[in-house]
Structure formats: structure tokens, C-alpha cells
Amino acid sequence: MKTISMFVDESGDLGLKNKGKSYYIISLVFHDQNYDISEELNKLDRELADLHCPKGAVHTEPLIRREAPYEEFTPNERRSIFTKLFFFAKKCDISYKTFIFEKQQFKDEMKLEARIAREISLFIRDNLSYFQSFDELVLYYDNGQKQLNRILNTVLATEIVDYDVRKVKPSDYRLFQVADLICTLELLNKKMEEGEQLSKSEQYIFHSKRDFKKDFMKKIVEKKFKE
Template sequence: MSNLGIFIDESGDVGSNSEFYLITMVFHDQASSIEEQERRLRHELDLMGLHSGGAVHSGPIVRKEDEWKNVDLEKRRKVFFKMFSFVRLCPISYTTLSVRKKECRDRFALRGRLANELGAFLRDNLAFFQGFESVVVYYDNGQALVTDLINTVLCAYLTNVDVRKITPSEYRLSQAADMLCTLELMREKSENGIGMSKSELIFFESRRRLSKVFLKTLKKLEFPKS
């Protein structure tokens, strides 16, 4: 039996600064190599004059923030699409837990809701996880809530779990989880009638293009893969 890698990223916070709280988990059977996909992405980023060893953070690319604040729109779109192509071609699947925070009276209710949803997902798919010799969880310990859920709920359901604290630049699949979480947040906003921000509208051009080019494509990666 092979090992299963689970790469985790989140969007939102336990305070009042976000409408939703999302946790995305990317699943990778480590017997399936992604070396060729990584090599291609590294080469394409090098051709664009970017430091290919750095992390590609999707949110700042869309919002023109941090290291992307002085990068023009065309180049940011190209980098985003290169990363999206990498995600699409990798032998992975993913799922996203999503909670609209106004449905939770406080952070404890939010934690309970996410714990219930994670537990239900693991119970429903226990046979899949038991088909691996071990499970390696990769997370950057960005938020205490997610670290807590990993160490309690996930480790309670799965045996032979190795939890590793990482930095996103170490693993492309951590960056894949970041991109998928970013796009799933866009899906939640769209399905709940929340308008796109100015930066999102500039970057994706329209909700229709966002759905057609990106969100519909991701259906093929949703766990379990069809």
C-alpha cells in the first residue's frame, strides 16, 4: 500500500473579517508522481522571469497585493493560469468544507460546525483512507482552529497519521490547496449572490468567465473523482 498526502489550506478567520470560513483538503496518492507537472511549472515560471522556487499565492495575485502589487494584469493572469494548469493536470482530488459564519453564533459554534462536517466526511469515506498504509498531513499552522481540527478530529478517525508543519514554498500541492480554496470561496460568493469585488471583477472579467474557465473545470477534481 502507498501513502496518502493531505495538503490543507483555509480561507477566512474566526473574527468578523470574512463572510465564510473554508477548509480545503487536497488528496494525493504519493505513489503517483507529480515530478513532470512540477518540472513544467518550474520551467514556465522561469521563462516568465519569476523565482520558480517561491510560493505562488493565488489570493494576492488576484487582488494585486504583496509581491504582486507592481505586476501588471496580463502577467498576473498568466501566472494564475499556469498554476491552474498544474493543479488540473496533477493526479489529485480535493474537497472543501464551507461554513457561512453568520449561521454560527460565535467561534465555538463555528469550530463545532466544522468539526461535525469534517467528522462526517471522514466517516463517509473511511474505506478510502484505510486503503493507505499511512496518511501524511501537510499544513502551515496558519490558524489555530485548523491545527486543532487536524490534531483532534482528523487524527481521531485516521490511524498512522503523520502531521507535518510546512511552509507553502516547500510543496506545490500546498499552493494547489491555496488556489483551490481561493476559487471555492469565489464559488460560495457566486452561489450566495455576493458580488465580486473590484479586484476580482478586473481579474476574472465576469462571473460567467470565472465559472466557465475555472469553476466548471474543478468539478473533475472533486472528491471522489468521477
């Protein structure tokens, strides 16, 4: 039986109360379960243990900002944790698709939700032959946003009949943490495309805009879903 996993994470929220430019980002990480990644998983677990990384999920935004549980880690230690997860993503046989929505373009949340549903539905429809080559699609999501959970299930029920759902804890799945990492990278990349500079905490991890592009963004986009 051929099964494809879809791990979903988001950055931001669907609320439109805050004025100014802000983004809602969704990343889908796909893994064909025929490709074993246990060796890569074991290696990552050993490397994170050697760095004394707190047990559980690696959350990249607090890691970058030196927030709990990473307050006592030096910039080099935090960069090491980030890069270990990054290279794990690079080595695994996975692909990803990211959707970026600029919230100020929408008058209300219903219009934003409708656009999200449309974009995800079009993506699946445009690649339906690929997804139909599997016997089952399994959705992994932590139900962080009820609206997104509803959208995902509605779209999958419409476009892909044979799918299953797993409500996950981020600490249980490294690929869910990879989706979080990709959201972080794509958000930073979008902000820099709009002319923003790296914050001081971001500079500790990525050093400069040039290094961010060369060492991280250029490499992770190689994992983008080939449409």
C-alpha cells in the first residue's frame, strides 16, 4: 500500500485586527512513506542530544529569538540546533509547498479563508495524478487553527477521497518541525524581498541577507514540490 504523508504548519494567524503588513503562511511537507528516513531521524536525535537541545519539538521562531526554552543557549549553539534540523530536511526525501497570504489585501477573514481554500484546492487539483498514484494520503496537523483544520478537511474530502487524519503533537514528528522551519525561512525570505532587514536575533543565526540566501534559502527551495 502506497501512502503519502502531508505535514502542515502555519506562521501567523487568520485574524485581521492588526494594521500594517503581516502574513499568514502555510507550509505542506510531503513524504512518500516508501522512503525510509529512520537513519536520518536517528542521526538528528543524536546530534540534538549532543547539543543538549531540550527534549521535544524544535520550535524555530523562539529558537531564533532566544525565547524559552532556549534562553541559556549561545548564538552559536542556537545556530547549530537550527542548522541540524535544516540539514535533516535537506537529506530527507521530502518535498514542500508554501502558500503566502498578505493579510492587508483582505477585507475580512471570510475572504482570506476563501482564498486559502481556493489556493490549496487548485494546487491539489493541478497535481491530482500524482496524489492519486498513492492509495492513501495521511494529513498530520496539530489543529492549531480551527479555520485551517476545517479548510484542509473540506479540500481533501472534495479533491482526494481516500485520506486519513492524525492530530499530532509537534514533539512526535520531526517532519512537522520541518514544516515549522520552512514557514520560518519562507517568511524571512518574503520580508527581505519586501525590503526588510534581518533583526539582531536573526543576524545571530543567519549572519547577513547574503548568507541567508546562499546558505539556507537557495538550498531549501531545491525541496519545493515540482509542479
